[in-house]
Amino acid sequence: MFGLNQKDKSTLIVVAALTLLAPFILNPFPEGSALAQFNAGYPDLMQRFVIFGIFAIGFNILFGLTGYLSFGHAAFLGVGSYSAVWMFKLVGMNVLPAITLSVIVAGLFALLIGFVSLRRSGIYFSILTLAFAQMSFNLAYSVLTPITNGETGLQLTLNDPRVLGQSATADGSIPVTNLLPGLEMRSTYVLDAGPWLFQFNLGYYLCALLLLVAFYVSIRIFRSPFGMMLRAVKSNQQRMNYTGLNTRPYTLAAFVISGMYAGLAGGLMASMDPLAGAERMQWTASGEVVLMTILGGAGTLIGPVLGAGFIKYFENIFSKINDNVLHGWFAILPDGIEDFLVFVVHPFIGKGWHLTLGILFMLVVIYLPGGLVEGGQRIGKYFKRGSDDAQSNDASTKPAE
Amino acid sequence: MDAILLQILNGLDKGSAYALIALGLTLIFGTLGVVNFAHGALFMIGAFCAVTVQRIFNISFETIDPSQKDFLGNPLKVKTTYLEHWFGPEMGGSIIDWSVPLAILFAIPVMVAVGFIMERGLIKHFYKRPHADQILVTFGLAIVLQEIIKYFYGANPIPTGAPEVFRGSFDFGVLIGFDPNAIIYPYWRLVYFGFAALIISSVFAFLQFTTFGMVVRAGMADRETVGLLGININKRFTIMFGIAAAVAGLAGVMYAPINSPNYHMGMDFLVLSFVVVVVGGMGSLPGAVLAGFLLGVLESFASMNEIKSILPGIDQIIIYVVAIIILLTRPRGLMGRKGVMEE
Amino acid sequence: MGILEVKNVGKRFGGLQALGNVNLSVAENSVHAIIGPNGAGKSTLLNCFVGKLIPDTGSVMFDGQSVLGRKPFEINQMGISRVFQTPEIFGDLSVMENMMIPCFAKRDGAFEMNALSSVSSQRDIHEKAEQMLVDMNMADKRHMNAASLSRGDKRRLEIGMCLSQDPRLLLLDEPTAGMARADTNNTIDLLKQIKEERDITIAIIEHDMHVVFSLAERITVLAQGTPLVEDTPDNIKGHPKVREAYLGETAAA
Numbered sequence: 003m004f005g006l007n008q009k010d011k012s013t014l015i016v017v018a019a020l021t022l023l024a025p026f027i028l029n030p031f032p033e034g035s036a037l038a039q040f041n042a043g044y045p046d047l048m049q050r051f052v053i054f055g056i057f058a059i060g061f062n063i064l065f066g067l068t069g070y071l072s073f074g075h076a077a078f079l080g081v082g083s084y085s086a087v088w089m090f091k092l093v094g095m096n097v098l099p100a101i102t103l104s105v106i107v108a109g110l111f112a113l114l115i116g117f118v119s120l121r122r123s124g125i126y127f128s129i130l131t132l133a134f135a136q137m138s139f140n141l142a143y144s145v146l147t148p149i150t151n152g153e154t155g156l157q158l159t160l161n162d163p164r165v166l167g168q169s170a171t172a173d174g175s176i177p178v179t180n181l182l183p184g185l186e187m188r189s190t191y192v193l194d195a196g197p198w199l200f201q202f203n204l205g206y207y208l209c210a211l212l213l214l215v216a217f218y219v220s221i222r223i224f225r226s227p228f229g230m231m232l233r234a235v236k237s238n239q240q241r242m243n244y245t246g247l248n249t250r251p252y253t254l255a256a257f258v259i260s261g262m263y264a265g266l267a268g269g270l271m272a273s274m275d276p277l278a279g280a281e282r283m284q285w286t287a288s289g290e291v292v293l294m295t296i297l298g299g300a301g302t303l304i305g306p307v308l309g310a311g312f313i314k315y316f317e318n319i320f321s322k323i324n325d326n327v328l329h330g331w332f333a334i335l336p337d338g339i340e341d342f343l344v345f346v347v348h349p350f351i352g353k354g355w356h357l358t359l360g361i362l363f364m365l366v367v368i369y370l371p372g373g374l375v376e377g378g379q380r381i382g383k384y385f386k387r388g389s390d391d392a393q394s395n396d397a398s399t400k401p402a403e
Numbered sequence: 404m405d406a407i408l409l410q411i412l413n414g415l416d417k418g419s420a421y422a423l424i425a426l427g428l429t430l431i432f433g434t435l436g437v438v439n440f441a442h443g444a445l446f447m448i449g450a451f452c453a454v455t456v457q458r459i460f461n462i463s464f465e466t467i468d469p470s471q472k473d474f475l476g477n478p479l480k481v482k483t484t485y486l487e488h489w490f491g492p493e494m495g496g497s498i499i500d501w502s503v504p505l506a507i508l509f510a511i512p513v514m515v516a517v518g519f520i521m522e523r524g525l526i527k528h529f530y531k532r533p534h535a536d537q538i539l540v541t542f543g544l545a546i547v548l549q550e551i552i553k554y555f556y557g558a559n560p561i562p563t564g565a566p567e568v569f570r571g572s573f574d575f576g577v578l579i580g581f582d583p584n585a586i587i588y589p590y591w592r593l594v595y596f597g598f599a600a601l602i603i604s605s606v607f608a609f610l611q612f613t614t615f616g617m618v619v620r621a622g623m624a625d626r627e628t629v630g631l632l633g634i635n636i637n638k639r640f641t642i643m644f645g646i647a648a649a650v651a652g653l654a655g656v657m658y659a660p661i662n663s664p665n666y667h668m669g670m671d672f673l674v675l676s677f678v679v680v681v682v683g684g685m686g687s688l689p690g691a692v693l694a695g696f697l698l699g700v701l702e703s704f705a706s707m708n709e710i711k712s713i714l715p716g717i718d719q720i721i722i723y724v725v726a727i728i729i730l731l732t733r734p735r736g737l738m739g740r741k742g743v744m745e746e
Numbered sequence: 747m748g749i750l751e752v753k754n755v756g757k758r759f760g761g762l763q764a765l766g767n768v769n770l771s772v773a774e775n776s777v778h779a780i781i782g783p784n785g786a787g788k789s790t791l792l793n794c795f796v797g798k799l800i801p802d803t804g805s806v807m808f809d810g811q812s813v814l815g816r817k818p819f820e821i822n823q824m825g826i827s828r829v830f831q832t833p834e835i836f837g838d839l840s841v842m843e844n845m846m847i848p849c850f851a852k853r854d855g856a857f858e859m860n861a862l863s864s865v866s867s868q869r870d871i872h873e874k875a876e877q878m879l880v881d882m883n884m885a886d887k888r889h890m891n892a893a894s895l896s897r898g899d900k901r902r903l904e905i906g907m908c909l910s911q912d913p914r915l916l917l918l919d920e921p922t923a924g925m926a927r928a929d930t931n932n933t934i935d936l937l938k939q940i941k942e943e944r945d946i947t948i949a950i951i952e953h954d955m956h957v958v959f960s961l962a963e964r965i966t967v968l969a970q971g972t973p974l975v976e977d978t979p980d981n982i983k984g985h986p987k988v989r990e991a992y993l994g995e996t997a998a999a
């Protein structure tokens with residue numbers, strides 16, 4: 003089925019199950035219980051998980067396979083968002099044409115930037131992409147204001163033409179994004195199961211479906227001759243050249259594909275919430291996708307998805323925790339110790355999430371270059387060795403996946 | 404003519420900051436072969452050294468002055484800083500007023516220590532790892548450092564004043580024979596430029612005329628050979644890292660009055676400084692300095708109204724455009740050596 | 747006219763004249779050895795053939811066409827493959843994958859997207875790579891990471907990768923350095939066999955005189971960037987100039 007081998011098929015099925023059942027999996031705690039704060043099954047949050055998952059999967063096709071570290075991928079995400087919002091303004095509120103345009107525009111933009119940046123490799127490439135992205139960001143803020151609406155960001159108004167739709171709804175408000183007329187992105191079915199609440203949001207399921215498609219395509223790319231060539235580029239460019247292979251088209255194709263993934267993510271973002279701002283293109287945003295990919299495990303299939311989910315989940319949870327919550331947790335301890343613990347933990351929670359993330363990221367780069375996936379493999383190996391240490395340790399000689 | 408001179412002058416202060424940061428980046432890259440994304444954070448820490456010193460100088464105690472009443476008719480509480488208390492209002496006041504230049508004395512040991520800790524504690528373990536790993540780990544470190552500063556100092560910029568005498572501007576044009584009011588230039592920027600020139604020449608003199616510097620330069624040119632001579636090059640490189648950190652820090656201290664320190668200023672400058680390094684030529688110290696000033700001045704020209712009316716938005720992107728053109732036409736930058744970071 | 751014609755090639759590195767004025771003609775379907783002391787400029791000369799270096803002066807013609815100014819991948823496509831002095835293989839890939847890449851290059855040319863089909867569905871490539879591994883006596887190592895091979899195995903893999911491209915000119919830079927005696931002899935046999943089976947020209951740099959005299963039909967002796975003599979193996983053995991400049995030195999070393 004799908005032209006995948008057994009292992010990849012199971013990976014795909016696991017990811018499919020995780021994303022499609024996310025409204026259940028992410029809301030394990032009954033509403034109103036003390037643990038409900040760890041729930042994450044809310045439409046906007048789940049949308050963010052999968053959208054950043056798509057972004058990271060695409061980034062991984064470039065960085066994970068070829069080793070070219072781009073610090074400018076947020077530019078493609080931003081361009082995707084702007085394109086989608088313009089579609090909503092000019093054409094209509096259907097998300098499919100908007101997303102299609104996002105992918106195309108981001109792909110063209112990536113072709114342009116990639117064509118220039120890929121003339122250099124290593125750190126020079128990183129800096130070139132960084133320079134291009136910062137340039138786009140600065141332009142979006144200044145001269146391109148007619149297109150980007152500068153600092154305010156691009157938004158829908160009641161005066162937009164929307165030739166295939168309506169400028170305003172009957173009650174005089176701005177129309178909302180939809181999949182088909184009447185099928186609104188925001189429409190959510192709420193399942194009340196006793197104390198539990200599960201929310202099934204159309205927008206989320208569109209994103210999830212696209213994530214699965216994106217993930218499937220990435221598996222195919224990883225297993226294809228093209229993917230092997232990309233890994234060969236990472237391993238030894240010289241040998242590629244002396245084998246009669248021009249590396250440039252391979253890296254450029256990878257760059258454009260990953261740019262299109264970013265454009266898809268940007269288009270989806272705008273489809274869920276139709277606005278686009280220049281800050282989406284800033285290099286810190288590019289840094290974020292780098293973090294996700296590395297944290298999850300660059301060059302592995304599932305790593306970027308894990309990394310994106312991990313970062314977005316903990317960003318949400320950590321930002322919600324404050325001193326009161328901490329005091330609640332540590333309440334059983336003696337007062338002195340309680341206060342001390344709260345004092346120690348305080349810098350890492352709430353607004354301190356970025357500090358935690360930075361430390362975590364450093365630890366991963368230092369001790370676990372393969373990210374969460376490598377961590378999981380190490381733990382798995384540890385238990386395997388524990389259970390059957392009679393067996394000879396035949397460490398799989400196949401390249402780690 | 405005066406307009407051109409004015410733009411050159413305006414570009415000098417930013418150019419000085421770029422040059423100083425790029426100089427440090429290049430020193431680290433040339434000696435240790437490490438691409439340090441946390442270098443901007445060192446600049447920022449320097450700026451916050453100035454903030455810290457100013458705060459320490461302003462620590463005060465309250466006394467009640469019965470002879471004065473506040474608007475509610477209660478005795479007025481008067482804050483007196485310890486410095487004024489100890490040294491008298493006159494002397495104490497001027498010490499506070501001069502807190503930014505005085506912060507240099509505080510920043511040097513702090514920055515050297517930060518540099519040592521960074522090199523010994525982290526960077527050392529990354530010499531043999533790929534450049535991408537170096538970029539990633541120092542990028543993580545940069546985030547951590549800026550978040551720590553944010554935790555202690557908040558997210559808002561903290562105005563940090565220059566000494567009274569250097570506040571305000573003067574008519575530079577008149578001094579060199581232009582019409583009055585043609586070139587008005589803030590004093591502090593001139594001070595900053597002079598300071599940067601001093602630091603840069605000290606670094607070059609240090610590398611040129613001391614044995615230590617000669618060994619380091621030889622190491623930059625060919626690490627293996629110097630290692631073969633039995634000279635402990637690593638220890639010297641650690642010291643160079645401390646020096647590079649101090650240079651970035653001092654650039655930050657003195658920049659505080661120009662741009663109120665905030666936690667993300669390091670990142671802002673870092674991106675541009677990398678561009679500067681690449682334009683100057685990776686591994687070339689004179690290249691870094693030259694490109695720093697050049698780009699600072701170019702940026703200032705691009706922000707002239709006459710130019711902006713022809714090429715709108717050019718001021719926002721000029722540095723990047725120049726960098727891209729240079730990288731594509733002269734991959735080694737203006738003064739880069741062959742074989743640096745080339746595969 | 748040889749298949750490779752080198753005329754007046756010179757190359758300077760700063761103050762060092764690495765190649766003086768090299769003239770060399772390699773006859774088609776011959777094995778031509780280039781020998782000389784360390785630092786003589788042998789590898790530098792090969793670098794000029796494959797586009798790694800561009801000589802300051804002179805010309806390099808392969809089969810009547812100039813290689814100068816062409817990119818390495820274009821030169822390879824003309825039919826020149828090279829084994830490097832320090833093995834250049836894909837360390838992160840498996841031995842099998844290493845062998846498959848030149849097969850893909852041979853079949854598809856410089857670029858073929860092929861992003862959605864699976865590597866394992868490429869039967870022809872698999873068979874060819876498998877055959878080559880068997881020829882190289884490495885089939886049992888097919889799943890190993892190439893980086894974890896011994897130095898001799900890395901070099902054998904690289905030779906295999908070059909041979910699988912079926913080149914017209916094969917450049918070998920010290921192919922047996924780091925190999926065990928048995929593997930060296932295997933390699934000699936393999937090269938002899940290949941030589942018999944197909945039309946191929948081999949230029950080989952080698953310090954191991956056993957290898958040189960087993961394979962070479964002509965030998966050029968290079969010293970300080972200039973060819974001293976060029977002759978048949980028998981004549982070279984007894985040549986006084988060679989004894990002085992080369993064999994003498996190795997004896998002393």
Ligand SMILES: Nc1ncnc2c1ncn2[C@@H]1O[C@H](COP(=O)(O)OP(=O)(O)OP(=O)(O)O)[C@@H](O)[C@H]1O
Pocket residue numbers: 759762764782783784785786787788789790791831
């Ligand atoms: N890229 C380069 N830059 C500067 N000098 C070089 C370069 N490549 C080679 N050389 C110098 O040119 C001279 C010839 O080097 P080359 O590698 O061609 O020698 P060789 O004959 O292959 O020696 P060996 O038998 O040790 O491999 C040496 O002195 C070497 O140091």
Ligand SMILES: [Mg+2]
Pocket residue numbers: 788789790831919
């Ligand atoms: Mg050699």
